[in-house]
Each structure stands twice: as C-alpha cells, then as structure tokens.
Amino acid sequence: MKQVVITAYGDPHVLKTIEKEEPQPQAGEVKIQVKAAGINFADILARQGLYPDGPKPPCVVGYEVAGVIEALGPGVDSGLQGLRVLALTRFGGYASSVCVPANNVFEIPAAIDFFQAAALPVNYLTAYQLLVVMGGLKKDESVLIHNAGGGVGLAALDIARHIGARTFGTSSPGKHAFLKKRGLDHAIDYRSYDFLKEVNRLTEGRGCELVIDPLGGSHWKKSYKALRATGRLGMFGVSTLTQSGLSRPLRFIKLALQMPWYHPVKLMNGNKGVFGVNLGHLWHEPEKVQDWTREALKGVNEGWVRPHVDKVFPFEQAGEAQAYIENRKNIGKVVLVPEA
Ligand SMILES: NC(=O)c1ccc[n+]([C@@H]2O[C@H](COP(=O)([O-])OP(=O)(O)OC[C@H]3O[C@@H](n4cnc5c(N)ncnc54)[C@H](OP(=O)(O)O)[C@@H]3O)[C@@H](O)[C@H]2O)c1
Numbered sequence: 342m343k344q345v346v347i348t349a350y351g352d353p354h355v356l357k358t359i360e361k362e363e364p365q366p367q368a369g370e371v372k373i374q375v376k377a378a379g380i381n382f383a384d385i386l387a388r389q390g391l392y393p394d395g396p397k398p399p400c401v402v403g404y405e406v407a408g409v410i411e412a413l414g415p416g417v418d419s420g421l422q423g424l425r426v427l428a429l430t431r432f433g434g435y436a437s438s439v440c441v442p443a444n445n446v447f448e449i450p451a452a453i454d455f456f457q458a459a460a461l462p463v464n465y466l467t468a469y470q471l472l473v474v475m476g477g478l479k480k481d482e483s484v485l486i487h488n489a490g491g492g493v494g495l496a497a498l499d500i501a502r503h504i505g506a507r508t509f510g511t512s513s514p515g516k517h518a519f520l521k522k523r524g525l526d527h528a529i530d531y532r533s534y535d536f537l538k539e540v541n542r543l544t545e546g547r548g549c550e551l552v553i554d555p556l557g558g559s560h561w562k563k564s565y566k567a568l569r570a571t572g573r574l575g576m577f578g579v580s581t582l583t584q585s586g587l588s589r590p591l592r593f594i595k596l597a598l599q600m601p602w603y604h605p606v607k608l609m610n611g612n613k614g615v616f617g618v619n620l621g622h623l624w625h626e627p628e629k630v631q632d633w634t635r636e637a638l639k640g641v642n643e644g645w646v647r648p649h650v651d652k653v654f655p656f657e658q659a660g661e662a663q664a665y666i667e668n669r670k671n672i673g674k675v676v677l678v679p680e681a
Pocket residue numbers: 380381382383463464467487488489490491492493494511512513514516555556577578579580581582583584618619620621666667668669670671673
C-alpha cells in the first residue's frame with residue numbers, strides 16, 4: 342500500500358510517499374481501500390512539530406478516510422464487505438489501506454461521493470459538538486464563526502443555518518462571495534478590519550450568543566468580548582501558533598502567556614460561559630461520536646449537510662495540498678487521493 346509519511350518536522354517537503362506492506366484487519370476490524378483522505382489543520386501542526394497530540398516522525402497522520410471495505414477481520418459481519426464507508430482514524434489516514442474497528446465505519450449516503458465523504462467526519466463532528474452539543478445554539482440566536490470559509494467553518498455554517506440562527510463569519514475577503522452564496526448573513530474581513538468592532542456595529546453593541554474560535558491565545562480574549570449576555574465561547578484550536586517566526590518552544594510560551602483566564606465571578610456577573618472542544622480526545626466516548634455521525638449523515642440525506650471539497654491532490658502532492666491550506670487558499674475541504 343501507499344502511505345504519506347512525515348519524515349521529520351518541517352516544511353511541506355518533509356512529506357514523502359512510500360510503499361508499505363498491506364495491513365491485515367484484526368478481530369473486529371475492517372480493512373478499507375481508501376478512495377479519499379481528509380486533510381485537517383492538525384495534520385499541518387503535526388508536521389510542524391506544533392501538535393502535542395501528534396505522533397513523532399517518521400509517522401503517518403490523517404484523521405479520516407472514505408473508501409470501500411475490502412477485507413474483514415475475524416468476527417465481523419460479512420454484510421459489510423464491499424460497502425462504501427467513511428471512518429475516523431486515529432492517525433494513519435494518509436494511506437491507501439487502513440484498518441479500523443467495524444463499529445466505527447458508517448455507510449456513505451448515495452447523495453455524496455468519496456471526496457465529500459472524506460470531508461465530513463472531522464469537520465461536521467467538531468462543528469456539531471461546538472454548536473449543538475456544547476454551544477446549545479438556538480433558533481434566532483446569533484453565532485460568530487471564525488474562519489467561516491475553512492473546513493470546520495463551512496460545516497458550522499450548515500448547522501447554524503439548519504438551526505435557524507443568524508450567522509456572522511470571519512474569513513479572508515476572497516471567500517466572502519462564496520460564503521454569502523452558502524447562506525452566511527454577515528461576512529467580516531477580519532484581516533483588514535477589527536472583527537469585534539464589526540460585530541458590535543452589526544448587532545447594535547449586543548454581541549453574539551455563541552462564538553466559536555480556533556485561533557487561540559489573545560484572540561480568545563477578544564472573542565469573549567463579542568459575547569452577548571447569556572453568550573458562550575467555544576475554543577477549539579490554536580491556528581495562530583503557525584504564524585510566528587519564533588522557535589517552537591517560544592511559540593508555546595507566547596501562546597500560554599496570551600491565554601485568557603476566566604474568573605468564576607466574572608463569568609457569573611457577565612452571564613457568560615466558556616468551553617473547549619477537542620474531538621481527538623473523545624476516543625473513550627465512541628457512542629457519543631457515533632450518535633453525532635448519524636445526525637450528520639441524516640443531514641446529508643435531508644440536504645442541510647453539504648460537505649464542500651475545494652481541491653483534490655494525489656498523495657504525491659501532499660506537500661502542495663498542505664501548503665494550499667497554510668496559504669489560506671482553501672474554501673472548505675482539501676482531500677488526498679492515493680491514485681493520481
Ligand atoms: N478541537 C478540535 O476537535 C478540532 C477539530 C478540527 C479542527 N480544529 C481546529 O479548527 C481550525 C480549522 O481547522 P480546519 O481543519 O477546518 O482548517 P481550515 O479552517 O480549513 O484551515 C485553513 C483556514 O484557516 C484560516 N487561518 C487562520 N489562521 C491561519 C493561519 N495562521 N495559517 C493558515 N490559515 C489560517 C484560513 O482562512 P481565512 O484566514 O480565510 O479565514 C485558512 O484558509 C484549526 O485551528 C484546527 O486545529 C479543531
């Protein structure tokens with residue numbers, strides 16, 4: 342089989358495609374012949390040595406795949422053979438074959454292809470946890486989605502629209518036309534304008550009931566200020582880590598120094614809440630994640646979950662694919678395919 346390996350921490354050139362022996366499914370597992378593997382921002386942080394959860398190089402990352410079940414381990418229902426499925430993978434997704442527990446695979450709805458299916462698990466499950474499970478977003482509430490044009494951002498927009506919330510989204514300006522077409526109510530160019538001032542202007546100084554923020558550090562402080570009374574801030578990433586010209590340890594120190602501290606009395610008197618989301622730390626709660634996956638797949642069938650794939654790259658161009666995201670060019674998802 343083919344795998345894309347992070348050979349050492351570094352720039353996109355450290356990604357190399359290698360040939361490896363085919364894996365064999367163990368008891369209770371299925372082997373998926375991968376048709377598409379999703380790229381996530383965490384993979385880029387892992388390559389740069391900025392992802393504490395990431396394996397040490399040489400390693401294969403990748404949290405999600407879509408493909409066809411081509412072999413079954415002992416004890417697995419024979420009806421699964423040949424099914425089109427999507428699955429979360431605990432790393433190892435950048436490969437032409439992966440083995441995963443049989444109860445972690447889900448049949449792909451007929452309405453979407455393998456590329457869209459590979460764009461679904463991480464983005465929609467994260468957004469679902471942020472907006473529905475922990476953010477409790479309701480009809481007619483307002484939500485501010487940072488990086489609304491990214492993978493999680495577009496998923497959050499789909500879910501917020503389904504709920505009937507008023508949507509605000511930050512992104513680079515080149516993505517605004519697309520976002521408006523997808524149904525975003527208010528697009529904010531956060532790279533040239535102060536998003537907090539914009540939110541205050543658009544909400545007559547009230548703010549939003551929910552803000553989801555993957556940037557981290559001092560950005561979380563500012564997002565907190567964009568909360569309306571009864572508002573909730575969902576923190577789920579530290580994209581700003583990639584920006585600085587500092588060495589790796591200094592970046593973490595800078596990030597830690599910029600982190601907000603939320604005093605209970607301040608939260609109480611502000612009628613505000615804060616919470617964190619990390620899908621990669623939920624492997625011990627498979628039933629929850631499986632329930633959310635079923636909801637997302639129901640959303641595909643009902644038409645409100647619309648995974649958007651921007652670009653497809655072959656494994657051999659995994660470096661270019663990650664650079665495309667790092668250069669903020671992506672609108673929605675970028676996926677890898679084993680065959681050029
Ligand atoms: N906690 C979790 O479970 C979880 C799960 C999935 C993702 N995440 C986090 O959510 C964020 C988005 O992930 P994603 O996979 O959906 O990626 P993505 O949003 O598609 O990532 C790329 C986009 O992020 C924006 N961005 C902001 N700061 C950036 C920077 N310093 N360098 C490059 N791009 C930057 C850019 O869009 P604009 O500038 O145009 O807005 C870029 O196009 C990441 O922080 C990721 O780690 C967390």
